[in-house]
Amino acid sequence: MGHPRRRTVAAIAAASMWLTVGxxxxxxxxxxxxxxDQPKTTGYGIVGDxxxxxxxxxSKGTMVIDQYxxxxxxxxxQVLQLxxxxxxxxxxxxxxxxxxxxxxxxxxxxxxxxxxxAHLVKxxxxxxxxxxxxxxxxxxxxxxxxxxxxxxGLRNMYSKREIRKIEDMKGLKVRVQATPTEDTxxxxxxxxxxxxxxxxxxxxxxxxxxxxxxNGVNVYLANKHYEVAPVLSITEHEANNSLxxxxxxxxxxLTPEQQGWVQAAADEVxxxxxxxxxxxxxxxxxxxxxxxxxxxxxxxxxxxxxxADPYLDKLSKDLGPHAExxxxxxxxxx
Numbered sequence: 001m002g003h004p005r006r007r008t009v010a011a012i013a014a015a016s017m018w019l020t021v022g023x024x025x026x027x028x029x030x031x032x033x034x035x036x037d038q039p040k041t042t043g044y045g046i047v048g049d050x051x052x053x054x055x056x057x058x059s060k061g062t063m064v065i066d067q068y069x070x071x072x073x074x075x076x077x078q079v080l081q082l083x084x085x086x087x088x089x090x091x092x093x094x095x096x097x098x099x100x101x102x103x104x105x106x107x108x109x110x111x112x113x114x115x116x117x118a119h120l121v122k123x124x125x126x127x128x129x130x131x132x133x134x135x136x137x138x139x140x141x142x143x144x145x146x147x148x149x150x151x152x153g154l155r156n157m158y159s160k161r162e163i164r165k166i167e168d169m170k171g172l173k174v175r176v177q178a179t180p181t182e183d184t185x186x187x188x189x190x191x192x193x194x195x196x197x198x199x200x201x202x203x204x205x206x207x208x209x210x211x212x213x214x215n216g217v218n219v220y221l222a223n224k225h226y227e228v229a230p231v232l233s234i235t236e237h238e239a240n241n242s243l244x245x246x247x248x249x250x251x252x253x254l255t256p257e258q259q260g261w262v263q264a265a266a267d268e269v270x271x272x273x274x275x276x277x278x279x280x281x282x283x284x285x286x287x288x289x290x291x292x293x294x295x296x297x298x299x300x301x302x303x304x305x306x307x308a309d310p311y312l313d314k315l316s317k318d319l320g321p322h323a324e325x326x327x328x329x330x331x332x333x334x
Contacts, residue, residue, distance in 0.1 A: 031064050032089040032250070035079045037071040037198060039222045043152040043277035044092050045069065047244065047269050051090075051148075054265035063261065065090065075197050084143030086249025092150070095241040096177035102140040106179045107316050107323035108133070108241040111308040112301075113330055117154060117278050120239050123330045124151050124274040132329055133243065136322035144245050147266035150273040152216040152240035153281040156232060158225060159205075159212040162296050163233040166190070166303030172211040175201055181315055185237075188307050205229045216240040218277075218284040226293045232285075233296040237304060244269060 034051070036044040045067070052065035073079055073088055076097040082088040084101070095108030107113075114120040123129055130149050137146040157163050159172070170190040176182035178195045186193045194210050204210045206228040213229065214237070220226060244266055251259065289295055316327040 028062055029064060030062060031066050033068055033073065034065045034090040035068045035073040035088050036092040037076050038069065038219060040067065040069040042218050042222050043150065043273065043280055046276050046280070047092055047150045047273055050269045050272060051244070051265050054268040055261055058261040058264055059258070063258065071199065075199065080144070080245065083245050083247045086143070086247045089247055089250045091245050092242050093245060094177065095243060096179045096182070098243050099179045102137055103180070104136050104140065104320045104323040105243070106181045107319055107326050109177065109179060109238050110181055110312055110315055110327065111185045111238045112305050113312060113327065114154065114239045119333065120151060120154060121274040121278055123333045124149050124241065125271055126333060129326065129329050130270050132322070132326045136326065137243070139322065143248050145248060145251060146243045147246050147263055148244040148270040150242050150244060150269055151277050152219060152242065153278050154236040155214050155216055155238050155240050157212050157214045157235045158220055158229040158232045160229055160231060162231050162294070163212070163235065163299065164296060165300045166307070173209070174212040174214065175204060175210040176214070184311065184315065185308060188311070189304065201225065202228055217281045217288070221284045221288055226288060231294045231296065232288060233299055235299050235301065235304065
């Protein structure tokens with residue numbers, strides 16, 4: 001008389017088989033969080049879009065990136081910790097914030113390391129430079145790895161006043177990124193440094209807590225910093241470089257084929273984003289001029305470079321062998 005029970009077992013088995021098949025079907029598309037602290041309209045959005053489009057194409061739609069711009073998941077130093085712990089899968093960080101995990105990453109934001117926008121684009125898209133940075137992170141950081149480099153162009157100073165030459169910096173309070181490089185260079189120019197998260201810069205310029213901030217042209221535009229600091233001086237003192245990170249937790253859970261797709265999508269970013277970002281900088285400068293922002297393009301950089309140049313060798317050496325290697329590779333690119 002055991003037949004009904006057997007039938008029930010068979011029915012349960014069949015049902016659970018259907019559940020399994022259903023679950024596999026639902027798992028086919030995986031969504032990953034990709035966090036960054038700038039608006040989507042910046043070069044960070046260009047990174048996210050190139051990466052997502054390529055990864056989606058290679059994975060035939062099974063791997064999808066959900067972008068979380070504007071520091072929705074936290075400021076960069078916090079998000080880097082979340083990537084290390086595996087709570088966020090991907091993020092972009094500035095090289096300066098990367099230096100909170102790997103001090104040698106500070107080499108990427110050394111002053112006047114890049115001679116021009118053309119030099120920056122060429123250097124960042126260079127596979128050797130990219131390999132050297134990945135190697136540095138692999139050696140010095142646990143829990144996360146770097147899969148590509150990108151840039152938001154060169155950084156410039158903005159204020160309520162013009163900065164046409166190094167003498168104009170004297171005694172001014174400048175908001176800088178918290179790296180040994182910045183802490184050394186701005187005082188060498190005669191300024192005082194102030195550290196604060198990016199999100200506090202607008203109010204600090206407005207209230208006079210700082211006199212000057214510095215960033216890329218598009219970042220200045222997108223975050224409306226021109227409202228409180230209407231003079232942009234094109235100092236091009238350092239690059240706004242960034243690293244694209246993946247958590248080891250995710251990387252180690254992927255098949256070799258999936259890892260290949262992720263790296264190929266990252267390589268696409270590395271090759272194509274720098275030129276696009278610089279193009280965006282030029283469009284942003286035109287836009288700023290059209291809304292009445294004063295753009296000082298004829299800054300005399302000679303006083304700055306005279307101070308900065310000797311520091312290039314000294315600081316990279318102090319940072320360590322990876323930093324020195326990266327500096328030499330970048331300087332050698334013509």
